Each structure stands twice: as structure tokens, then as C-alpha cells.
Amino acid sequence: MTERTMQPAGLRASLRGKGAVPRGTYDGSFFRRRTLAIVAAAVVFVALGAVSGTFVGFDSIQAILDVPGGLVWMATQFVPSLPSLDKLGTILPALGSTILASIASSCTAAVLAYICAVLGSRSVGVGGPVPLVVRGVASLFRNIPVVAWAFILLFSFKQSEFTGFFALFLTSFGYLTRCFLESADEMSTGPVEALRATGATYGQIVAHAVIPLSITSVVSWVLYMIETNIRDATLIGILTGTGIGFVFDIYYKSFRYDVAGLVVLAIIVVCIACELVSNYVRRRIL
Template sequence: MQVNAMEKKRIQSVVMLIVLLAFTYGAMVITQYNVVEGFVSIPKAFVWGITSFYPTASSFENLPGILMQLGRTVLTSVAATTIAAVFALFFSLFGSKVTKVNNVLSVVSRGTATVFRNIDVAAWALILLFSFGQSALTGYFALFFVSFGFLTRAFIETLDEVGASSIEALRATGASYPAIIIQAILPSSTPQMMSWILFMVEMNIRSATLVGILTGTGIGFEFDLYYKSLDYNTASLVVISIVVVILALEYASNYVRRVVL
């Protein structure tokens, strides 16, 4: 029996591999992608990056403007994440199996989180362009909706992990629903929730660059402007600034998780 099960699993793996290779080959044929040319172009792209895509002394004259736009992008990402976290907390309380009020609200909360989470931030930006145009508000709402969906789902899973024993003990003493949330749920789940919020801030700063290109705002627009004007030296300075800020924020968030949480 065990030999037959292992043989069946091996056959299934081979079949899945064949199907994957077939899909890959079909995609290459449809898109007319040449694998050899793709690999040959990698060294050429690397050489071009070394010889053309680097900051110069003249490009540093634009650094104050770059840092100002980068600061706006970071603040927008933080604002979108924190406000989304507040809304996500309320929806997660209704959606969690531990804290749900009734099954209808639980299904609605989980369904809302799924819809908002599975629509990509670029798609949200394109959808919102029709309503708000190319403005900072478009980028803010795009980041807000994605953050809301992701954090609601993450908070629901966090609340579901909370032990039911303390909740049942408070219910046995006649504690009200708000008292149970404040005294049992939030103290035990807050550290994990804070960790998710910090993670979402990092993700939003990365996504804000793409959103800025689509909405014509922030550091993404700054990069797009220099790149399309063939000012590759300043464009590279924008990229380096983004990388430095992301690494610094990641280090700071890891420090907070390790020391504070």
C-alpha cells in the first residue's frame, strides 16, 4: 500500500511538471519570446547599467527635490496604512470566529477583506483615476484599499489564534462584549497586529513608487520624469534613494519587533 501511494504521488508530480512545461512553452510561443536572446541580453543590460545608470555630481543638485517627494511618499504610505488599520480592526472583530457578533457580519467582513485584498494596488490606482484623476488622493486610496483588505484578513487570523479560555471566563462573569474585547482580546493580540502594520508600511512604500508613476505624484512620478527625459543619472539617484529609505525602514521595523514587541 505504501509503495503504491508513493508511486502514485511520483506519477502525479511528473504529470504536473509536464503540464507546467507545456504551459511555459505555450506562453513562449504566443508571446514570441526567445529564451536565448533573453539570456544574451542580460550581460548587455548589466554593462549598460554600469556605464550609464549611475548618479553624477550634477544629478545631486536634484537631491533636495527627490528627498521632498520621497518624504511625501513615505508619509502617504504611513497614513494609508494606519487609517486602514483602524477600519481593519473593526471589520476583523466582526469577522473573527472568536469575536463575531453573528454569522452574517462575519461572512460580510471576510468577503469584503477578500475583495479588497485580491485586487492589486495598480488595478486600484487605475480604477480610481476615473474618479480622482492624477492626484495624491488617488494614490492614497489605492494604498488604503489594499492595506484595508490585507490587514483585515491578517487581523482576523490573529484574533482567531487568541485563546478562548480567557474569553469564556469573562463571559461567565457576565462581562459585556466591549469589556471582553478590551480586557482579553486586544492585550493578547496587539503585538502581532503591530507587527502586521509595520510589515504593511514597508509594502506600501514599495508599492507607492509604482502608484506614483500611474497617478503622476510622489517619488514614482519623479523617477518617471527623469527616466523619460533620458536623465538616467538623476533617475538612478532616485532609485538609490528609494532603496536606502526602504532598507532603513526595514531595519527600524525589525528593531521595533525585536525590542518593543
């Protein structure tokens, strides 16, 4: 005898009266409500886009019509030519300088960020006001865009390699500190508690528990930061007059679009190569 037949007739009637759906019966109200919610969200999204576009004077229809012409212009003007290959002697050293600056800023920031993250961690930190101070500094540095840092530092250090390095370093420090804090707080506290129970010092706990447990995550975040800084360093170079960004700016403003296209192509190749290497290293350590 099934569950439905075992129910008294009066109980089944009361359930139907209350709008309850018997087991095995299709209820389309849930899907209707979900569809209406999705449609309402889409309408709100489109309405917000239309209001914002009208406020700033953006003509979406004209923009769509201009897309084919823009793509044709890019395909004809930014294609590297044979004469542009003669500029590789200028492009490659600047590209190498950008890569080295990105790696140096990321690694330097990673070392300091890891020290601050360990000291400011809620699970393995030193306690007191240190966690609050570390998180506040990390949030401040992370929420200021790298372009803003470049503009601020230009007044102090002028256009130089150090200005670009320092701007990348400050942003990387804030971002990595936040990431390392999350990694330290999420790791298992069992080994840490075991070492504390044996009377190990704070340095021994960090060396034998914190670093081995978090090193995989740390390496992954540093590799990601190097990738990001290589991309950001191009824009920073335009502002600071250094690196591959400065070379691109010179040829672009000189209407040498073929050479500027070669610079863009070189940047794309480097970014893809860096991502492939980073993914390979992550697969090996994870």
C-alpha cells in the same frame, strides 16, 4: 532470539511472496518512485514554460544572450553622477511625501480593519451576517490590485495625493482585515470565556482579552504593510503624478538616467532602512 527468527518459516516465505521487505533490508523502490515523480514534475514545468513562451513569442535563448548587454547598459547609464546630486532638493521632499502617504494609509486602514476584524471574527465577533459581510468586503478589496484601484480612482479624483492615498488605503484595508481575522480566530479563547463567565460586556471582553492577545500580531502586520506600501507608492506615484514615482518618471522620460538612478538608489535605501526598523521592532515585541 530476534523477531525475525521467532517468525515461522511459512510466514516469512509468504511475506516474501507478497513482495514485503523484511526489517533491515534496503528498499530502493520508494526512492525510485520519488525520483521519478520529481523528474516528471520538472519535465511538466519545462514543457509548460516552453509552450507558454512559444504562444507569446518569447525567445528564451535570445533573452539569455541579451542579459549581459542589459546589465552593462544599466551599470553605465543608471549610475548617479555628481551633477545628479544637485537634484536631491527635489528628490528628498518627494520621497518624504511618499513615506508619509504610505504610513498614513497603512495606519488608517489598520484601525478600520481591526474594528471590522473583531466584529467579524468567528470566535469573538458579534455573529449573524457580520462575519460573512466582513470577509466578503476584505476579499474584494484585497484581490483588486493596487494599480487597478489607482486607475479606477483616477477617473473620480484625478491626479492628486488623495488618489494615491486612497488606492493604498483600500488595498491595505482588505489585506489587513484578512490578516486580523486570522489572528483573532487563532488566539486562545480561554480569557474570553472567563470574562464572559463573569458577566463582562462585549466592550470589556475586547479591551481586556482580545486586544492584549492580538496586539503583537497586529503591530507586526502593520509594519509589514508599511513596508509594502512604500514600494507600491512608487508605482502609484507614476500613475497619479505625485511623490517619488512622479519624480522618477520625469527624469526617466527626460533621458536623465543618472538622476533616475539616484531616485532608485534613494528608494532602495529607504526600503532597507524601513525593513531594518521593522525587524528591530518585531524582535522587541515578540
